[in-house]
Amino acid sequence: xxxxxxxxVTLPGPAQRVISLAPDLTEILFHLGGxxxxxxxxxxxxxxxxxxxxxxxxxxxxFNFETILRMQPDLVLAWASGNPAELVxxxxxxxxxxxxxxxxxxxxxxxxxxxxGTLIGRAQxxxxxxxxxxxxxxxxxxHYQQRPVLSVFYQVWHQPLITLNGSHLVSRLLxxxxxxxxxxxxxxxxxxxxxxxxxxxxPQIIIAGGTTAGAPAxxxxxxTWDKIDAVAAGHLFSVNADLLHRHSPRVLxxxxxxxxxxxxxxxxx
Numbered sequence: 677x678x679x680x681x682x683x684x685v686t687l688p689g690p691a692q693r694v695i696s697l698a699p700d701l702t703e704i705l706f707h708l709g710g711x712x713x714x715x716x717x718x719x720x721x722x723x724x725x726x727x728x729x730x731x732x733x734x735x736x737x738x739f740n741f742e743t744i745l746r747m748q749p750d751l752v753l754a755w756a757s758g759n760p761a762e763l764v765x766x767x768x769x770x771x772x773x774x775x776x777x778x779x780x781x782x783x784x785x786x787x788x789x790x791x792x793g794t795l796i797g798r799a800q801x802x803x804x805x806x807x808x809x810x811x812x813x814x815x816x817x818x819h820y821q822q823r824p825v826l827s828v829f830y831q832v833w834h835q836p837l838i839t840l841n842g843s844h845l846v847s848r849l850l851x852x853x854x855x856x857x858x859x860x861x862x863x864x865x866x867x868x869x870x871x872x873x874x875x876x877x878x879p880q881i882i883i884a885g886g887t888t889a890g891a892p893a894x895x896x897x898x899x900t901w902d903k904i905d906a907v908a909a910g911h912l913f914s915v916n917a918d919l920l921h922r923h924s925p926r927v928l929x930x931x932x933x934x935x936x937x938x939x940x941x942x943x944x945x
Contacts, residue, residue: 677791680778681756687773690797691751695744697764698736698755701777702727703924704789705753708805710796715747723918723926739763745770751795753777757865779923781848782813782931789925805925812928816852820935823854824942829879829906830857832917834894836868845927846920853935855881875904881941882906883934885917909944913937 677685695716696702702721705711711726716733733747734740737760744752749772754764756778768774775795779785786806793802828850832838840846842860850857858877859869882904884895891914902908915937919930 677775677795679756679776679791680784680788681776683774683776685751685773685775685795687751687795691795693747693749693751694796695733695747695749695752696721696730697733697739697753697759698777699723699727700922700924701753701755701792702730703922703926704777704792705796707925708789708793708796708798708802710793710798713796715749716744723924737763739767741766741770744772751775753792777923780843780845782845782852782927783810785845785923785925785927786810786813788923809925809928813852813931816928816931816935820939821852821854823939826855826880826938826941827858827877828855828881828883828938829859829874829877831882831884831895832866832921833885834892834897837871837874838866839869841865841867845923849920849927849931849934850938852931853938855938871901875901878905880905880909881911881913881938883937884912884914885921886914887918888916890914909941911941913941 679685693715694713697718699721702717703723706724714730717730719732719735721727733743736758752767752772752774754774754776756776777788779788786809790802790806830840839859841862844865847857847860858879882898884892886892895912898907915933919926
């Protein structure tokens with residue numbers, strides 16, 4: 677199997693002992709019916725509930741190599757841009773087989789489902805899940821993306837002020853929802869921007885990455901900047917960041933929530 681970085685991953689048979697180095701990869705494995713194969717995962721691998729019982733091997737950027745080797749995995753699922761490259765390379769040098777995932781689009785995420793499913797011996801079932809994922813994604817796109825385009829500032833954090841550029845999946849989802857990312861042109865995938873630059877680009881909607889508990893408190897910081905169209909119109913919204921930032925099948929839930937928010941702004945809500 678060729679991974680998202682072009683490396684060929686070879687196993688003598690279906691993987692039986694898997695370690696996940698990212699919460700979204702943990703979600704993917706459970707979605708494919710392979711959660712029972714997980715012998716280790718990183719911190720914050722909290723969905724589904726069963727994932728919380730998987731032994732921890734460290735965080736996404738710091739692994740316990742002794743623990744990983746003791747678990748004797750036959751497959752390690754890595755996050756190409758999120759796990760430190762030198763640490764992932766070290767795992768390979770220790771003799772472990774690594775699959776690097778980096779699904780930057782919905783179609784690539786569907787492909788990841790099919791590829792990982794094949795590696796755990798569930799090729800037919802994972803192909804069906806990948807096809808269903810693509811169909812749901814297309815249905816949402818077709819419902820929203822032909823509507824009048826609104827400009828969006830998507831805020832990841834407040835100190836410093838962090839957003840996402842056009843290469844990030846969230847920005848692509850905005851396009852699918854019939855919106856545009858005001859900072860899509862920036863070179864860094866998660867750039868730090870100034871409040872003045874947000875004011876200058878004057879978004880029609882401001883969306884903050886929140887939690888299941890709701891909007892972050894710092895979203896209200898924009899209320900004093902009523903020269904921004906989004907603030908003047910009351911278009912300050914929040915979405916569950918776990919649904920958007922994790923490149924897992926749940927991203928379609930986040931996409932639908934995102935599209936509904938944008939559509940609410942279109943109708944003056």
